[in-house]
Amino acid sequence: MLPALLWGLMPSLWAAAAPGALVWEASVEETAAANPELRAARAGVTAAGHSASAAHSGNLPQLSAGAGYSDSSGSATAAGTSYSTSLSLSQNLFSGFQDSARIEQGAAALAQAEASLASTRARLSQELKSAFAGLQFAQDNVTLTDKIVQRLAENLRLVELRFEGGRENKGSLLLTQATLAQARYENLQARQTLASAQAQLARVLGRGEPAGLQVLGGVPVSLPEPAPDFPQLVQRIPELLQARAQERSAVAGVTLARSGFYPSVDVSGSVAREGENWMPDGDRRTVGLNLTLPLFSGGRDYYTTKSAAASLEAASSNRDNLERQLLVRLKQAYASYVESEEKLKVDRAFLDAAVLRAEIARSRYNNGLMSFEDWDRIENDLIQRQKTVLQSQRDRVTAEAAWEQAQGKGVIP
Template identity: 25%
Template sequence: MIAPRTSRAASTVPPAGPQRPRAEGDALRTGTAAVVMAFLLAGCAAKVAAPPQATLAVPAQWRNAVGPGANGAAADGAQQVEQQWWLAFNDSALTALVTAALEHNGDLRVARARVADFHARVAAAHAGQLPSLSVNAAPARARTLAYNGVPYITNLFVAELQASYEVDLWGRLASATEAAAASYRAEQANADAAALSIAATVANAYLNLRGLDAQLELAIATLKLREESRRLAKQQFEVGYTSQLEWLQAQAEYETAAEQIPQLQRQIFETENALSFLTGGNPGPIARGTPLAELVPPPVPAGLPSELLRRRPDIARAEQSVIAANASLQATRDQLLPSFRLTATDGIQSTDFSNFLHSPINLWRFGAGITAPLFEGGRVQAQTDSAAAQRDQAIFAYESTVRNAFAEAENGIGAIYRLREQVVTNDARRETAAETLRIARNRYRNGYASYLEELDAQRTLYNADVARLQLRTRLLTASVDLYRALGGGWQQANPSPGR
């Protein structure tokens, strides 16, 4: 059986002379009784509820697949996470924005400050496992009465060096240190999760900005076409070739196209300000890089769902939270167990300052003490129950985090899969709309149809073009969302020699 840990007490120095053996025997019996009581109290440790049964099941594969695993073949083993996944877009402006955000973003700086805070807490918890050393210097001067009623003045000069150490027999201090270390690792993972989220938010905002730029260019080009159509409709109306209705329709379509420009400019303005805030700067213009038409979604290798458990920082954070809660539970439970503390004091003392400097009297004492709670009114047990409930909360939160990760990854993969199908359909739709406009324009110019047919064809083609730009933007942002859902990018394995 492990010897109990004790804490507070101090043994007295036995008197000199014939009484010493008897005093030593009394001290031995007293110490033995204290040890026996400590062992009895060790059986009074707080009861700990069993952890909940795990209900988390890892899916065998994704519902949809993209990349090399699209035919049902899983990736060959787990790949190392690429932290700078945004480099795969090959856009220097995007890289500069993400780099600035990771360095200057306010939320991320707060997260890193919390990491420093929890790192200091680990050091503070570990200090409890080490001996403590203190020094005390206490000069005193007092005027008191002697036994005969005559007052006299005494001086006392004391300097002591005190040392104490708690023997961690039950591991309570080690559990507290482990809880602090796990909380520190959880905060590190939380900072990584914040960095991943901020990088993805910046990338999405920039890609949306490039999409808005492309829509603005399309709106300006469309306005020029509508202006030419309006001029032609007005000219034909003035010469009596067409009715006023066609002229008014052309005018209304021109105004509709003109209305889109300030709306897109406002969205661009707000997106630029949002990016400036994310990167830790004041509102202002944002430098552009690769045009939307040249941005290509990077390929995403397919992998197994279980790889998320090693990739996503929020899962790592939830896992470390479980470890911290379990260690805190052990430390709380051990409060009912006896503690054992060693103390030692060495010092010098004199009633005269000159003697204190040159020939002081050396005094010392050494003690060992046992401290064990006898009655706490159920306080420790209640704290243990609370710590056990917190452990269960951490376990449930971990399972929810993992399930949410699976859902986000499934949504990201499914979004790319369906958006690619939409792009194919949109390409066919635009080809049909362009051919329809060509025929309608020829019929109108040859006098076989009214201008309304050409106007309707123009609207159809414009809507298809807008949808095409929006789909391209959504496909790019869906790739970013998938990177975020899967915990980052992928580092390509080095090819074997000769391949």
């Protein structure tokens, strides 16, 4: 039997065997620093920020300088060399709202990248909690199955003694032997699963080699709060913020497409010097104001505008649909979160009862006051309750992690 005290000390047993085990706080720090997916999302925000800044260039003047050299000594006429230097300045005054549309698209792309980063953080937080709890479950399951094998081996010796004394039949003996063999097989499975759980946590941490990875302690959990205002909560989810940014970019895309129907106004000026020697001393100045009025582009502007309008309609429809989907997901995640807390309480209560019943049943069977069938049923119930509590502890962590991800929250900074 696995006494209640030993049950609560399972993580301590692993700590004694692995003094270098990873604690929860360290796993969060390592994931934040080393996970490649998170680094990529951060780089995406940086790139989008630079692109958004570059979009403002259309509102600023363009300045350029130049220098030239020409040698026409082989020419039949006007043979000689010439030098030139120039400084040119140009400024767009009106471009059919193209510049403002590009600025808006740049800002929308930045907002989308920031929302994507928030979504990545929330998802990695959920994956980290699930992987940490999964490895903790795998470790505790190895300890539990070791204890089950030990207990069933003791049970087999008890049944063998009673069989040898003529107080138990051979069928009970064979069943106990088969039960022990099954427990040893499940212990083998638990050890095999441990390697898989180590690899999963190593992937989230950003490690290349999971060998020897062990965890100590557990993932912090909190009690469920009263049901929140789900429609209001949806509005802050990163996925919805991404969809809104896409819709915002589509609105700017319509403005950009329509710019082909508007005239363009530019002013430019240049100062140059030309002459046969360096430095040239012949001055030349030019100032210009240009107005370009589009008349016909072969239907390109018309169809581009139609396409942009359709893209805007698609983005708006996708945003509406996503908002409804997220609302459903929020409610489902919250329900699972609340239920997991209550289920863990119930399973622990059943385990306490099973431990006490098993103690009483062992004593009664040993004294010949209980049949093998009744004792075996109580023993099997204890083993199943122990396994169920382990699973419920893991499911409790993953349910809260899923609820946090559904809100776009997490522990990754």
